[in-house]
Amino acid sequence: MASMQSRPISRPQPEIIHIHDSDSEVECLAGPAAVKLDNDSDIEILDDPSITSQPLPTTTSHPVAGPSRPIPTKSPSISTTSAPRPPSPVDNTSTAPPPEIKLSPEQNHVLERVRNGRSVFFTGSAGTGKSVLLREIIKLKGSSASSSLAITASTGIAAVNIGGTTLHSWAGIGIGEEDPKKFVGKLRGQPKMRKVWERWLNVRTLIIDEISMLDGVLFDKLEEIARSVRNSKEPFGGIQDWQLVLSGDFSQLPPVPNRNSKIEPTFAFQARSWIRCVGRAVMLSKVFRQKDQDFVDMLNDLRFGIVTDHALRTFQGLSQPRHYSDGIEPTELYSTRYEVDKANTFRLDALPDQARTFYGMDLPGQDANGRPVGQDAMNRLLERLIVPRSITLKNLQQGSLVNGSVGQVIRFSTAADALKEGVQIGGSEQNGGERNQRPEDDPAVKQNVQNGREWPVVRFINKKEVLFIPLDFTVDNAEGKVEAKRTQIPLILAWSLSIHKSQGQTLERVKVNLGKVFEKGQAYVALSRATSLSGLQVLHFDASKVRAHQTVLDWYKNNAAAEDEDMDEVDDFADDERIINEMDDEEAMMAYHDGF
Numbered sequence: 001m002a003s004m005q006s007r008p009i010s011r012p013q014p015e016i017i018h019i020h021d022s023d024s025e026v027e028c029l030a031g032p033a034a035v036k037l038d039n040d041s042d043i044e045i046l047d048d049p050s051i052t053s054q055p056l057p058t059t060t061s062h063p064v065a066g067p068s069r070p071i072p073t074k075s076p077s078i079s080t081t082s083a084p085r086p087p088s089p090v091d092n093t094s095t096a097p098p099p100e101i102k103l104s105p106e107q108n109h110v111l112e113r114v115r116n117g118r119s120v121f122f123t124g125s126a127g128t129g130k131s132v133l134l135r136e137i138i139k140l141k142g143s144s145a146s147s148s149l150a151i152t153a154s155t156g157i158a159a160v161n162i163g164g165t166t167l168h169s170w171a172g173i174g175i176g177e178e179d180p181k182k183f184v185g186k187l188r189g190q191p192k193m194r195k196v197w198e199r200w201l202n203v204r205t206l207i208i209d210e211i212s213m214l215d216g217v218l219f220d221k222l223e224e225i226a227r228s229v230r231n232s233k234e235p236f237g238g239i240q241d242w243q244l245v246l247s248g249d250f251s252q253l254p255p256v257p258n259r260n261s262k263i264e265p266t267f268a269f270q271a272r273s274w275i276r277c278v279g280r281a282v283m284l285s286k287v288f289r290q291k292d293q294d295f296v297d298m299l300n301d302l303r304f305g306i307v308t309d310h311a312l313r314t315f316q317g318l319s320q321p322r323h324y325s326d327g328i329e330p331t332e333l334y335s336t337r338y339e340v341d342k343a344n345t346f347r348l349d350a351l352p353d354q355a356r357t358f359y360g361m362d363l364p365g366q367d368a369n370g371r372p373v374g375q376d377a378m379n380r381l382l383e384r385l386i387v388p389r390s391i392t393l394k395n396l397q398q399g400s401l402v403n404g405s406v407g408q409v410i411r412f413s414t415a416a417d418a419l420k421e422g423v424q425i426g427g428s429e430q431n432g433g434e435r436n437q438r439p440e441d442d443p444a445v446k447q448n449v450q451n452g453r454e455w456p457v458v459r460f461i462n463k464k465e466v467l468f469i470p471l472d473f474t475v476d477n478a479e480g481k482v483e484a485k486r487t488q489i490p491l492i493l494a495w496s497l498s499i500h501k502s503q504g505q506t507l508e509r510v511k512v513n514l515g516k517v518f519e520k521g522q523a524y525v526a527l528s529r530a531t532s533l534s535g536l537q538v539l540h541f542d543a544s545k546v547r548a549h550q551t552v553l554d555w556y557k558n559n560a561a562a563e564d565e566d567m568d569e570v571d572d573f574a575d576d577e578r579i580i581n582e583m584d585d586e587e588a589m590m591a592y593h594d595g596f
Ligand SMILES: Nc1ncnc2c1ncn2[C@@H]1O[C@H](COP(=O)(O)OP(=O)(O)OP(=O)(O)O)[C@@H](O)[C@H]1O
Pocket: 099, 100, 101, 102, 103, 104, 107, 124, 125, 126, 127, 128, 129, 130, 131, 132, 133, 249, 288, 289, 503, 504, 505, 506, 528
């Protein structure tokens, strides 16, 4: 087995987004074995709030400001290619042509509301097209983030899905523990915080996805910051001047508890300012992911913690392995990182080839007071991993965005050879911080051309090949300086995934193992990834695994009445839309301007 350790790389920091998750390794696999990538993109972010970091052995010192000691993360293995391999766990949703998307009346209703400059929070069960709608909204607002459009999500993985950044990163709040008054004082007083100040001041549309994973206390803090910066007593500093676009399903995964705090996280709807800022929720009710109404009904029951006898019999009856004639295996979902690792390692070890090992590296920086960051604090910070944003922007086009795409490591190559062969270098476009920069001018690529090391080349479903070199992932402190940094190849094994990581995905073949479910909403998230019962295998299903938060149940019950009112509005809108569709373009334009 060959083993390599990547040297810490000194280069400008990439644009970043934060992830509230922990993971410490970079893994990918050769041959048909899978590297799981998000959205058909070049990168897999490492996540999972369920995970505890591996203890990291400390090694040699490193030439970085402060007390930095580089810490190699657990070594990932990458197998070389040559011998025949087991079948790939390709997510076959990726191989299917993208479905044609025509927004439903209720989706259109939300889009219109945003077009009219109003704020909106839309929710709905898994598969009701919240992400699809959000991507349409982003298109409506100009397709990419700008000073007036903030595209954010509560977690990094969700942010990647919509081509955005984390709310934490956009808001400049670090891990969000600072007192809002103190934070605003810094924004006002410190020239280096000018950019963050201007961001808050100039934004016209703030999008926040996966709102269910945002803590209510943090929501209130952000609201207070907005009021102070915008110098207004109005909710969020004057919601009539700008708009909030919030999306998520509170029945899915809740906010991640802070391991170092005894305080239980709250839901965003429990924030003091929620009602004033967000108003009435719009409920999306049409489920697109599953076509089988019986399956949809059972999932809707599970969403609220209800397991009927029929559902119990159905899901327990799905425990037998499924056999697929094309050899494409289902994605396996587990509750804990331990199970995911074990399953992936088992598959990795079964490969006949020699393994190559690449080490990631963690480096502590300084906190906002200029103090060196200790290892515990650094581990906590790195729980929120970061991915370069530009990598996923190109996947924003509706229809071409496919969750859960799978790639394969097909060979190893040096950066110099990749450049010669015209193979794209993953993430290189953002490392130098300049758009349209030639790959060979990228500092990280330059360094890799010089050092002559070999890195994995991944082939994607669309046949595109990409060489992956280590990238820097940083967590910045409130002053914009590096507080902790991780350098790694942005790939992981993906025969199996954690349920947390699967949130937001659509999987046609999936094997769900509920043996160690520990979180409310977790079983629902896992089972609702499947598009059909025929593509679903379920292990260890029983009623005790299906739990929902009472506060969430109460919230949805109280908001059900609002849903009925919304449906009236949606029906009106559907009528308008039908009339419009029956008109010719000119008539439609006239009707539009006449307000019907
Ligand atoms: N208007 C539509 N027409 C056709 N298909 C749609 C439409 N809206 C969504 N879909 C499809 O339904 C599936 C689920 O959509 P999406 O991922 O946006 O749902 P979601 O509400 O965000 O789900 P989750 O809460 O589980 O993340 C996807 O395959 C998507 O392409």
